Amino acid sequence: MTMIEDDEKFLTNNQGVRINDDQNSLKVGARGPTLLEDFILREKITHFDHERIPERVVHARGSGAHGHFQVYKSLSHYTKARFLNDPTLKTPVFVRFSTVAGSRGSSDLARDVRGFAVKFYTDEGNFDLVGNNMPVFFIQDAMKFPDLIHAVKPEPHNEIPQAASAHTTFWDFISICPESMHTIMWLMSDRAIPRSLRMMEGFGVHTFKLINSEGKSFFVKFHWKPLLGVHSVLWEEAQMISGKDPDFHRRDLWEAIDSGAYPEWELGVQIVEEKDEFNFPFDLLDPTKIIPEEMVPVERIGKLTLNRNPDNFFAEVEQVAFHVGNIVPGIDFSDDPLLQGRLFSYLDTQLLRLGGPNFHELPINRPLAPVYNNQRDGLMRHTINKGKVSYGPNTLRGNYPREAHVGSERAFSSSRQQLSGDKIRDRSKSFFDHFSQATLFYQSQSEAEKNHLVNAFCFELGKVDVLSVRERMVKLLMRVDQRLAACVASELGIDSAKLTVGEELLNLSVPADADPHAYQPITPPALEGRLKTSAALSMANTIKSTIATRRVAFLIAEGVNERFVEAMKSNLSAAGAVVSIVAPRLGEIKGSGDKEIRADFSLLTTSSVLFDALYIPGGIQSAHRLAQDERAILFINEAFTHCKAIAADNEGVTLLMTSGVGDFLNSKKEGEIDPEKRKEFMEGVLMNTDIKEGEESSSAHHFIKLIMQHRFWKRENRT
Numbered sequence: 001m002t003m004i005e006d007d008e009k010f011l012t013n014n015q016g017v018r019i020n021d022d023q024n025s026l027k028v029g030a031r032g033p034t035l036l037e038d039f040i041l042r043e044k045i046t047h048f049d050h051e052r053i054p055e056r057v058v059h060a061r062g063s064g065a066h067g068h069f070q071v072y073k074s075l076s077h078y079t080k081a082r083f084l085n086d087p088t089l090k091t092p093v094f095v096r097f098s099t100v101a102g103s104r105g106s107s108d109l110a111r112d113v114r115g116f117a118v119k120f121y122t123d124e125g126n127f128d129l130v131g132n133n134m135p136v137f138f139i140q141d142a143m144k145f146p147d148l149i150h151a152v153k154p155e156p157h158n159e160i161p162q163a164a165s166a167h168t169t170f171w172d173f174i175s176i177c178p179e180s181m182h183t184i185m186w187l188m189s190d191r192a193i194p195r196s197l198r199m200m201e202g203f204g205v206h207t208f209k210l211i212n213s214e215g216k217s218f219f220v221k222f223h224w225k226p227l228l229g230v231h232s233v234l235w236e237e238a239q240m241i242s243g244k245d246p247d248f249h250r251r252d253l254w255e256a257i258d259s260g261a262y263p264e265w266e267l268g269v270q271i272v273e274e275k276d277e278f279n280f281p282f283d284l285l286d287p288t289k290i291i292p293e294e295m296v297p298v299e300r301i302g303k304l305t306l307n308r309n310p311d312n313f314f315a316e317v318e319q320v321a322f323h324v325g326n327i328v329p330g331i332d333f334s335d336d337p338l339l340q341g342r343l344f345s346y347l348d349t350q351l352l353r354l355g356g357p358n359f360h361e362l363p364i365n366r367p368l369a370p371v372y373n374n375q376r377d378g379l380m381r382h383t384i385n386k387g388k389v390s391y392g393p394n395t396l397r398g399n400y401p402r403e404a405h406v407g408s409e410r411a412f413s414s415s416r417q418q419l420s421g422d423k424i425r426d427r428s429k430s431f432f433d434h435f436s437q438a439t440l441f442y443q444s445q446s447e448a449e450k451n452h453l454v455n456a457f458c459f460e461l462g463k464v465d466v467l468s469v470r471e472r473m474v475k476l477l478m479r480v481d482q483r484l485a486a487c488v489a490s491e492l493g494i495d496s497a498k499l500t501v502g503e504e505l506l507n508l509s510v511p512a513d514a515d516p517h518a519y520q521p522i523t524p525p526a527l528e529g530r531l532k533t534s535a536a537l538s539m540a541n542t543i544k545s546t547i548a549t550r551r552v553a554f555l556i557a558e559g560v561n562e563r564f565v566e567a568m569k570s571n572l573s574a575a576g577a578v579v580s581i582v583a584p585r586l587g588e589i590k591g592s593g594d595k596e597i598r599a600d601f602s603l604l605t606t607s608s609v610l611f612d613a614l615y616i617p618g619g620i621q622s623a624h625r626l627a628q629d630e631r632a633i634l635f636i637n638e639a640f641t642h643c644k645a646i647a648a649d650n651e652g653v654t655l656l657m658t659s660g661v662g663d664f665l666n667s668k669k670e671g672e673i674d675p676e677k678r679k680e681f682m683e684g685v686l687m688n689t690d691i692k693e694g695e696e697s698s699s700a701h702h703f704i705k706l707i708m709q710h711r712f713w714k715r716e717n718r719t
Contacts, residue, residue: 013044022044023144025143026040027340027421028419029422029424030421031283031285032419034335041143042344044146045146049352050352057149060104060106061098061102061106063250064096064317065094065306065308065309067093068305069302069303070089070090070302071084071089074086078212078271079210080211080329081124082124082410083124093118094121094364095119095304096317097115097117097197097253098114098115099113100112100114100152101164102162107163108242108247108250109193109246112165112192113187115132116131116132117130117131118224119320119322119365124329124369124410125367126365126367127331128323128324129222130323131222134183134203134205135290136287137288138288140179140288141337141427142344148173150169151172151174152173168464171469175469178434181438181476182288182289182438182441185441188456188460189445190452193233193234194233197252197253198226198263199229202224203222204222205287206334208221208334211330211415215415219273219334221269224304225267225298226264226265227264227266228543229542230542231539234643245610256549257308263305264305264306266303266304267301267302267304268298268299269301281436282430286431288434288437292531294531298536319359320364323347323350324342325342327412329413332414357375372400374389438480440533441537442484443481444535444537445540446539449540453484454488457473457488458492461488473488474496545708548575549576550577551577551580551612552572552613552614552707553615553639554580555583555614555615555616555632556597557583557626558621559621561592561617561619562591565617568617568697571701572703577704580601581599582600583599583603584602584603584629585599585602603629607638609638613645613646613707614639615646615647616653618650619652622651623652627654627655636655636656636659636660640660640685641660643715645686645707647688648687649688683715
């Protein structure tokens with residue numbers, strides 16, 4: 001055989017056939033559906049799906065719960081799906097949350113996209129809404145999915161780093177894949193480090209279709225809106241939590257359901273009539289784009305409630321098999337090329353992971369609707385079919401099971417669609433604006449969120465060891481926002497003024513025989529007259545009216561005033577918070593009135609980062625003992641540094657002032673601290689220095705209002 005020289009090593013499939021387009025699947029026209037005959041796509045994704053067993057290739061680390069969904073009112077005008085039409089129906093569901101990049105043993109608090117997959121066990125069959133906590137994705141065509149995941153996974157030569165995108169191969173891929181920029185803004189935002197799975201949004205990502213009983217179809221985007229609001233942790237906290245409790249999210253979900261504090265989300269839809277498909281400044285089929293809520297409001301149509309933990313983690317959470325192709329009458333697919341590829345990939349993945357074609361018979365995957373067909377045998381077959389007929393049509397069994405009548409309300413029928421176009425590998429030119437929505441996302445963030453986003457880019461790109469990759473990323477950020485790019489460049493030691501956005505940056509790995517200029521991404525349109533910000537994109541605008549399930553640490557020691565503890569605990573618990581007593585040691589802690597209080601955690605076994613707020617009750621001896629304990633001072637300082645609500649009563653105020661909070665204030669002479677800066681510095685801190693007997697509950701009302709706000713980000717500017 002003749003050896004091939006390095007300069008002749010063209011890309012091929014596994015049979016040695018050279019490939020001239022590894023970026024686009026084979027479609028009917030640039031915006032048409034993907035063709036089953038695309039052997040290159042099928043080979044590439046099949047190999048990718050089967051790379052790891054038995055763990056999922058992506059979304060390996062997960063947790064889940066059972067519950068139900070109930071629609072508020074009939075949506076019969078839009079869809080014939082029964083579970084969306086009958087408000088009396090409670091449709092059973094199983095929901096699996098997950099991280100994308102890490103293995104089963106990785107931390108819950110990795111900076112990552114979170115999977116949000118819901119299996120509806122409807123009386124018309126199973127419907128799987130397989131989405132994420134971000135409404136957009138990195139790529140526009142499924143052909144690139146194996147490359148994306150290979151880039152973000154641990155680097156193959158040393159299997160480092162685990163569950164992290166802060167490494168060279170990921171950012172190398174992103175830096176030459178400008179279509180990823182919108183999703184990258186979400187990934188670098190605080191959305192990627194949620195406070196709880198119960199406090200994050202979910203999205204169907206793709207545009208789907210709803211079909212009513214008359215055969216009329218509508219485009220639809222699915223949203224999950226958490227009733228507890230959308231909240232995050234700081235990146236420093238996320239790193240610390242990964243060390244203190246890598247099961248933080250999994251434990252939080254389990255304990256909330258176990259205690260009866262059932263997580264709830266409302267299902268929202270954005271519905272677009274087919275005649276309006278092209279009335280937007282972006283393409284509805286582009287999975288890197290959202291429909292801003294100012295353009296099409298989200299209508300909340302029903303509620304999801306999770307009320308039962310799994311009985312067996314492996315049998316349910318691990319063996320549950322989601323498939324974006326599991327739909328019911330009244331719901332259908334769009335021609336989104338990423339969605340079209342997922343329709344093949346999910347089923348193919350489950351065949352290997354769960355040992356063959358009968359995974360649908362596992363209890364967690366089994367539909368409530370009866371199953372009648374002529375499929376037989378195969379590995380792990382559970383059903384024992386009787387009789388000698390296993391084909392159709394037949395006469396020996398009266399043609400049973402027979403097809404449903406054409407036009408039957410309860411039978412699935414695809415939406416009618418006229419198609420025409422060349423059989424080509426191409427991408428619609430309407431997909432080539434890669435920056436305007438990335439800019440919209442950034443400009444919609446609060447100042448604190450923008451700062452966190454800058455810090456995230458600096459951390460991630462600071463882990464990249466190739467200068468050209470860092471520079472390419474700064475060039476891409478220049479097309480999103482000049483201030484953002486300048487801040488990141490400064491931290492990375494790059495002179496952004498010397499960088500220019502060249503055509504090499506806009507490479508889309510176009511086919512070798514194509515005109516590269518035809519594939520150049522569209523320059524972001526002028527923002528004049530267009531949407532500049534969208535309130536729904538900032539977590540600063542989320543629900544802040546409840547402290548339900550918020551974890552509050554009470555820091556105490558021997559000699560604590562038990563009246564303060566009892567009064568505050570009673571008020572916070574009544575408002576739905578979860579109170580934990582933290583002391584220097586475990587066991588019974590004797591109060592100043594000789595009443596004993598059981599410690600839930602010692603300062604050795606817990607940390608401030610595992611709580612949402614801190615309360616320091618009064619008691620002379622308690623305050624004195626804690627002031628001598630460096631662990632207690634660290635606990636207070638971390639709560640303050642991480643911008644959490646803090647309340648202190650009487651001698652508890654003295655202890656607070658012994659910490660770094662007091663050190664800062666006491667180090668300044670009178671008049672040296674700007675009154676406005678001092679106000680910002682102490683925002684979210686409640687100090688009551690003279691509470692008398694019988695007045696112990698007086699601070700609880702104010703403290704509850706502070707906890708509702710989640711964080712007080714202005715404290716970050718105290719230097």
